[in-house]
Amino acid sequence: MNINEFYNIAREGDRAAESSLFRQLTVSFRLFAQQRIWNDQDAEEVVQEAVLTISERYRDITFETSFSAWAYRVLNHKILDYIKRKGRRQKLIEQVRQETDTELTWQPDPDLRARLIECFQKMNGSNPRHARILNLHYQGFTTGEICSRLKLTDNYFYVMLSRARTALEVCLEEEDTKQ
Amino acid sequence: MSGCVDKRLGNKLYAWETGILPEGDREEFEVHLLECDYCNQRAQKFQSAAKHIQRDRQVHEAVAALAEPAPQRPASSTLFRSILAVAAVLVILLLKPWQLTFEPSHEATASEDRLAVIHFANLTDPDDPERLGDVIKSLLITDLAQSHYVRVVSNRRLQEIADRKGLANKDDITATALAVTAGAQRMLIGDIAVEDSVTVLTGRLIDVATGDVLESQRVTGAAGESVFELVDRLTVEVRADLALPLEALEETDPRVADVTSHSTEAYRHYLDGLESYSRMYTTEAVLGFERAVEKDTTLAMAWYYLAQIKAPQLLEKAVKHIDRAGRRDQFFIRSLQAVREGNLTLAREELEQAVSQFPEERQALYRLGSYCNQLGDHEAAITWLNQAIEIDSLYKDPYNILAYAHSGLNDYDNAIRAINHYIALAPDEANPYDSRGEIYLNQGKVDSALQSYEQAIAIRPAFASSVRALGNLYLFKRQYAEAEEMYRRMTGSGQKRIRSEGRVQLGYIPVHQGRFNDALGVLDDGIGADRLEGVEDWYTALKHYQKAVILKAQGKPDQALAELEICREIHFRRFPTAVVSFQHMYVSMMADLGQMDIATSIADSLKAALEEHQADLNPYWYAHGAIEYAQGNYEQAETELVRAIADSDDAPATYLLSRLLFEQGRYSYAVALLEPWLEEWSGWQRMLGIQYARAHYLLAASLDQSGRTDEAIARYQQFVDIWSEGDAELIELTAAVERLGVLRGDVP
Numbered sequence: 001m002n003i004n005e006f007y008n009i010a011r012e013g014d015r016a017a018e019s020s021l022f023r024q025l026t027v028s029f030r031l032f033a034q035q036r037i038w039n040d041q042d043a044e045e046v047v048q049e050a051v052l053t054i055s056e057r058y059r060d061i062t063f064e065t066s067f068s069a070w071a072y073r074v075l076n077h078k079i080l081d082y083i084k085r086k087g088r089r090q091k092l093i094e095q096v097r098q099e100t101d102t103e104l105t106w107q108p109d110p111d112l113r114a115r116l117i118e119c120f121q122k123m124n125g126s127n128p129r130h131a132r133i134l135n136l137h138y139q140g141f142t143t144g145e146i147c148s149r150l151k152l153t154d155n156y157f158y159v160m161l162s163r164a165r166t167a168l169e170v171c172l173e174e175e176d177t178k179q
Numbered sequence: 180m181s182g183c184v185d186k187r188l189g190n191k192l193y194a195w196e197t198g199i200l201p202e203g204d205r206e207e208f209e210v211h212l213l214e215c216d217y218c219n220q221r222a223q224k225f226q227s228a229a230k231h232i233q234r235d236r237q238v239h240e241a242v243a244a245l246a247e248p249a250p251q252r253p254a255s256s257t258l259f260r261s262i263l264a265v266a267a268v269l270v271i272l273l274l275k276p277w278q279l280t281f282e283p284s285h286e287a288t289a290s291e292d293r294l295a296v297i298h299f300a301n302l303t304d305p306d307d308p309e310r311l312g313d314v315i316k317s318l319l320i321t322d323l324a325q326s327h328y329v330r331v332v333s334n335r336r337l338q339e340i341a342d343r344k345g346l347a348n349k350d351d352i353t354a355t356a357l358a359v360t361a362g363a364q365r366m367l368i369g370d371i372a373v374e375d376s377v378t379v380l381t382g383r384l385i386d387v388a389t390g391d392v393l394e395s396q397r398v399t400g401a402a403g404e405s406v407f408e409l410v411d412r413l414t415v416e417v418r419a420d421l422a423l424p425l426e427a428l429e430e431t432d433p434r435v436a437d438v439t440s441h442s443t444e445a446y447r448h449y450l451d452g453l454e455s456y457s458r459m460y461t462t463e464a465v466l467g468f469e470r471a472v473e474k475d476t477t478l479a480m481a482w483y484y485l486a487q488i489k490a491p492q493l494l495e496k497a498v499k500h501i502d503r504a505g506r507r508d509q510f511f512i513r514s515l516q517a518v519r520e521g522n523l524t525l526a527r528e529e530l531e532q533a534v535s536q537f538p539e540e541r542q543a544l545y546r547l548g549s550y551c552n553q554l555g556d557h558e559a560a561i562t563w564l565n566q567a568i569e570i571d572s573l574y575k576d577p578y579n580i581l582a583y584a585h586s587g588l589n590d591y592d593n594a595i596r597a598i599n600h601y602i603a604l605a606p607d608e609a610n611p612y613d614s615r616g617e618i619y620l621n622q623g624k625v626d627s628a629l630q631s632y633e634q635a636i637a638i639r640p641a642f643a644s645s646v647r648a649l650g651n652l653y654l655f656k657r658q659y660a661e662a663e664e665m666y667r668r669m670t671g672s673g674q675k676r677i678r679s680e681g682r683v684q685l686g687y688i689p690v691h692q693g694r695f696n697d698a699l700g701v702l703d704d705g706i707g708a709d710r711l712e713g714v715e716d717w718y719t720a721l722k723h724y725q726k727a728v729i730l731k732a733q734g735k736p737d738q739a740l741a742e743l744e745i746c747r748e749i750h751f752r753r754f755p756t757a758v759v760s761f762q763h764m765y766v767s768m769m770a771d772l773g774q775m776d777i778a779t780s781i782a783d784s785l786k787a788a789l790e791e792h793q794a795d796l797n798p799y800w801y802a803h804g805a806i807e808y809a810q811g812n813y814e815q816a817e818t819e820l821v822r823a824i825a826d827s828d829d830a831p832a833t834y835l836l837s838r839l840l841f842e843q844g845r846y847s848y849a850v851a852l853l854e855p856w857l858e859e860w861s862g863w864q865r866m867l868g869i870q871y872a873r874a875h876y877l878l879a880a881s882l883d884q885s886g887r888t889d890e891a892i893a894r895y896q897q898f899v900d901i902w903s904e905g906d907a908e909l910i911e912l913t914a915a916v917e918r919l920g921v922l923r924g925d926v927p
Contacts, residue, residue, distance in 0.1 A: 003213050025213075031222055032209050035198070038234065068213040072206065108235045109227065116231055117241040124245045125433075125502040134232070135246035137199045138239050144201075156528045158190040165193035165225075172228060 003028075007067040011059055026051055029075050036079055040106055046082050050075040119171035123164065130164040133157075184215045192218055196229035293539075294421070295332040295363035295387075296320050297354040299380070303373045310447050311371055315380065315410060317450055319367070321505045322414040322435040327536070328427040329418065332361040333507065336539050336570075338457045343573060351390075358387045362539065365393070367417065376402070380413050384420050394420035406443055407436035438505040445474035449481050456484055465489050472496075479504040483512050494519055507537050514546070523550050534563075541570045545577050552580050557587040575604040579614055586618045594618045609639040616648055625652060625860050643669065643677050650684055655860055657901065659688050670708075679709050679718040686725055690868035693905020693912060695729045702726050720749040724761065725868070727768060732869050736772050743768055763798035764831060767805035778806050797823050801832040813839060830856070830863030834870045841877050849881040872901050876911045880918075888922055895919045 003024055009017035029050055033043040054071050063070045124131055129150060136146045147157050183189030188211040194200040195208050212219050222229075231238050299315045301307035316334070323331045340346065340360045346353045351368075358366040369382040378400040384393045396416035400409050411434055418427065440446045452467025465488055471481040479500040486494035497504075497512050504512060510533035517526035530547040534540060548564035551557070561584045564577040578601035585594035598618060601611040616631035629652050635645035650665030666688070669681025682705030689698035702722045709719045723746035730739040747765060762785050769778035782802040789796050804819030816839060823832035833856050840849040853874055864871045879894035895915045902912045919925075 002216060027223065028213050028219060031212065031219075031226065034226075034230075035195070066214075069210050072210050072213055076206065106230060106234060108231055108237070112227060113231055113235055113237060116228060116238055120238075120242060120245060125437075128245075131242050131245035133199070134197065134242045135239075137197065138242070142201065143194070143199060146199075151532075153528060155524060158194060159522070159525055161193045161197075161199070162190040165196075168228070169225065 003068050003071075004066055007058070022051060022055060025054065025071060032072075032075060033079060037082065038106060042082065046078045047075070050078045053078075115172055116168075119168055122171055123167055127160075127164055127167065129160065133161065183217045185211060189215070189218050192221060196222065196225060197232050292364040292421075293330045293332060293362055294323065295337065295358040295361045295366045296323070297337070297357055297366050297368050298349045299369040299371055300349055301371050303371070310450065311406070313450055314406060314443060314447055315369070315371060318407065318410040318435050318439060318446070319414060319417070321439055322410055322432075323417065324537075325433060325438065325506050326418065326423070326427060326430055328423045328430070329421060332363055332539060333537065335453070335457065336361060336541070338454060339541070339571065342458060343571070355387060355390070363387055365421075369396075369413075378404075378406070378409060380409055382413060382417060384417065396420065405436070407434065407439075407441065410435050438503060440471075440475045440478045440503075442475045445471045445478055445481075448474065449478055452481065452484060456488070461488050476500075477503045479512060480508050483508070483515065486515065491519065507533065507540070510537075511543070518550075523554050526550050527554065534566075538566075539570055541567045541574055544570070545574070545580070548577060548584070549580050552584045552587065555587070557584040560584040560587075573604060575601055578604065579611065582614055582618055586621050591618065591622050607638060609635040609642040609645060612638070613642060613645045613648070616645065620648070620652075620860060623859050625655065628652060628860075641668065641672060643672060643674070647680070647684070652860075654687060654691060655864060657691075659692065663688055675712055675714050676716055676718070678712070679705075679714045679716055682708055683718045683722050683725065686722065687866070687868055690725065690729065691872065691901065693872060693902030693909055695733055695869075695906050695909075698729055699726060702729075715749055716753060717750070720746045720753070721761070723749065724764065724768075728869060731768065731771065739768070740772055740774070743772075763802040763805075766802035767831065767835070770806045770809035773809070775806065775810065778802075778809075782806060797829055797832075801829055801835070804832065805835060808835060808839060813843060830861055830867055831870070834867065834874050837874065837877055837881075841881055844884075846881040846884040849877065850885060850887075853878040853881065872898065873911060875901060876915055879915065883918065883922070892919065892922050895922070 001020075003021065006017050006021035006024065010021045026047060029047040030043065033047050034040060037043040037046060050071075053074050058067065058071075061070065120131060129152075132150065133146055136149065141149070143157070146152075147154060152160070188208055191200055191204065191208050195205070195212075200208060212222060296316050296319050299312040299319075301312050307313075320331055320334050323329045324333070337357060340357055344356065344360065346357055354366060354368055364387055366385050366387055367382050368385065369380060372379045372381075380396075380398045380400075382396040384395070385391065386393055396413060398409055398412045398416060411432075414432070414435070440449065448467050448470035450467075452464050452471060455461075455463035455467055465485065468481040468485045468489075471478050472485070475481075476496075477500040479497045482493050482497035482500065483504075486492070486497060494512075494515055498516050501509055501512050510529050514526045514529035514533070517523070517529060527547060527550045530543050530550065533543050534547060537543065544563050544567035548560045548562075548567065551560035551563060561581060564581045564584065567574060567577045568581075578597050582594045582598035582601065585591070585597060595615065595618060598611055598615045602615070605611055612631050612635035616628045616635065619625075619628035619631060629649065632645045632649045632652070635642050636649065639645075646665050646668050650662050650669070653659070653662035653665060663685065666681050666684040669684060670678050672678050672681065683702070686698050686702040686705060689695070689701060702725055706719065706722050709715065709722070723742045727739045727742035727746065730736075730742060743765065750762075762781055766778045766782045766785070769775075769781070782799065785802055786796065786799040789799055800819045800823035804816045804823060807813075807816035807819060817836065820832045820836040820839070823829045824836065833852060837849045837852045837856075840846075840852065857874060857878060867874075875894060875898040879891050879898055882888075882894055883891035895918055898915050899912065899919065902909060905912050
């Protein structure tokens with residue numbers, strides 16, 4: 001059952017559905033918030049604020065689109081408020097990057113790092129553009145610029161990345177099995 | 180858990196996880212993640228890895244190292260030559276500082292020269308039973324083609340030229356002829372000598388125009404050195420002598436064994452397979468490729484060819500080992516993979532990249548033209564196909580697609596010109612005549628089409644496409660005996676599917692003539708024969724559908740419904756993922772029989788499926804129009820039906836709309852719609868059967884009501900002629916006969 005279906009049932013007063021709804025929402029919100037807020041504790045705070053707001057208001061609101069779209073916007077506003085509160089001189093749409101290691105709560109896993117690098121090396125033989133795309137991204141090129149440089153259409157760009165991801169997943173699972 | 184609910188967005192998952200996705204696309208994608216369990220679970224599972232890719236500096240550095248060009252091979256003569264070149268420049272600068280002039284670098288233009296590796300002669304064993312010469316030549320071509328700066332003629336292309344021109348000898352004159360035909364400015368010819376287990380390869384780089392030997396190479400094998408390693412070393416020598424741009428020195432140069440095979444025997448079998456494939460000796464080709472993969476299961480291109488000529492599922496193996504294929508071949512594998520996934524757009528993009536780097540690959544150009552044509556980009560198709568023909572004017576396959584591409588642009592003169600060229604190249608093949616028949620039909624030239632199809636079956640009496648077309652054309656012309664002969668020929672086909680199709684086609688003849696009881700008998704016989712043969716396919720479902728239509732016309736709704744249900748069950752059992760098939764016709768019938776809930780539910784599913792596949796909604800507009808019509812919402816029905824026929828020749832919608840207009844007394848509109856429709860050929864007419872005949876009646880009655888008496892008489896007569904042998908109880912037939920009598924003054 002997806003989030004909108006849980007919402008429809010929860011709205012009628014079904015406690016179990018409500019619990020499932022907010023559990024799913026919290027897990028998904030964490031994914032989104034940690035994409036843009038690299039301090040995991042701050043990200044968790046933002047997620048909890050958003051979930052609280054949604055739980056207080058969701059029964060009374062009439063949506064123009066869907067519950068999921070509305071809930072997403074609640075989270076997005078919370079993330080933007082966080083960015084403003086941090087007072088950094090960045091465009092609102094940029095990711096909040098932690099500038100010093102002391103602010104980082106995320107620590108890399110050396111084992112996963114090694115397996116990732118090995119998989120990238122293996123993949124490079126058949127898909128050298130994968131590394132080039134990532135590298136151009138790290139250097140700050142936009143998607144449009146990357147596509148232009150590598151002479152790729154949008155469609156092909158995403159399909160190619162999707163295939164690279166599948167290859168990476170398979171490689172990581174094989175490495176995992178060998179451990 | 181089923182798959183992604185929106186693949187277009189699902190493809191963006193990795194871009195989002197790595198932070199590459201543009202900010203403007205973030206909201207749409209993250210809402211998708213909220214709603215799509217499949218993508219959400221994938222994202223959660225991959226989250227740790229994604230964080231490392233996004234945040235870990237060591238991962239960034241490793242990626243940067245992979246993305247940078249690799250350093251050149253160490254300890255090669257290339258390095259020595261480069262040092263000499265730099266030293267020479269420095270000497271010149273020191274000696275003449277005031278008289279320097281800068282001229283365009285020759286290195287910059289050298290890469291545009293094309294190189295043909297013609298042959299390697301085995302001096303030790305001139306018969307060369309192990310095909311060592313061919314193996315080395317092919318490996319060298321593959322190795323050189325890995326460079327972006329070397330334009331080397333493919334082995335495939337050389338084989339095509341050799342076969343076409345009968346150039347089998349390995350002498351200098353033949354070599355030059357091959358190179359000239361291939362459009363090469365330079366050619367490489369070599370020798371192999373084996374003495375005391377030491378192999379020596381020598382090569383001569385020759386200017387094709389003058390015959391001058393420009394450079395020579397020599398590589399002596401060390402003990403235990405494989406053929407592949409020798410070729411690697413020879414490649415380095417040849418590249419050095421080609422005077423490539425300095426950037427070429429920074430290219431990664433993989434070992435040729437890594438992009439072909441590590442087994443000489445496997446590779447030899449692969450070459451055998453390739454040679455047979457180019458000559459269309461399919462059995463021998465399969466044998467060669469199968470032997471190759473027995474010796475080396477990772478030989479990707481052997482799997483690729485087996486996927487094309489033996490078993491499509493073998494493409495998985497080619498994809499699995501794609502990193503063991505050369506640069507050129509990887510395009511072909513990925514393109515075929517995209518086709519098998521139903522993504523013609525991606526297949527096209529792969530081949531566009533292939534031909535931009537390997538412009539002499541005629542088969543790539545042909546396939547690219549074919550995909551463009553299927554995608555509706557006829558102009559691009561024409562461009563690519565013409566390029567294929569420019570490379571080889573005797574390559575007949577492109578002419579067939581070229582004809583269809585021109586036809587797609589309504590340029591029938593050029594379409595016929597192209598197909599006639601194909602006929603000239605292959606006068607003993609049925610296919611070009613069949614294609615020409617189709618092109619004539621696209622122009623509405625029924626008699627010319629008939630003639631062309633007749634020529635096709637004169638060459639191959641059982642050529643199914645032409646037999647089918649002839650049956651349908653004879654049915655349209657009401658030459659029922661000839662139509663029956665063609666459909667019976669189909670029922671005698673060696674293929675079950677065509678036999679099943681022939682049986683339903685036979686049912687159309689009595690339907691067209693209004694002999695409904697006979698038609699039911701023919702269809703029942705067909706259903707019984709299908710059952711005996713263990714066939715249950717689209718045509719089986721269609722037989723039940725036709726029965727439903729007839730039973731409804733006979734005023735037996737319950738029996739009609741029962742047949743419809745069988746039709747639907749068969750259809751969904753056999754084609755669970757079909758998008759349209761004839762579900763819109765099914766909706767119309769259900770609505771007509773008062774089954775509104777079912778009709779609406781199926782119509783909604785049809786719409787969702789069409790939207791998911793980004794297909795035209797015309798079938799849905801017709802289905803929904805039929806529902807509105809059955810419910811008496813005529814204004815809404817008209818809107819939907821007009822949408823359905825707006826940019827397509829949707830015959831069911833045309834018929835239903837004309838019926839609606841007639842019932843509303845809008846006779847002149849009904850005439851305007853029906854007249855051209857009934858005059859022109861359409862493949863739909865045979866399938867509509869009863870409605871097609873009734874359309875004649877509707878037109879006659881509309882003309883009658885509009886006061887166009889003479890025309891009405893002609894049309895009534897035409898209708899009566901069509902149903903002259905019809906079942907006695909047909910209402911329209913009785914009405915038409917009576918009205919004719921009145922209009923002619925036979926009856927007061």
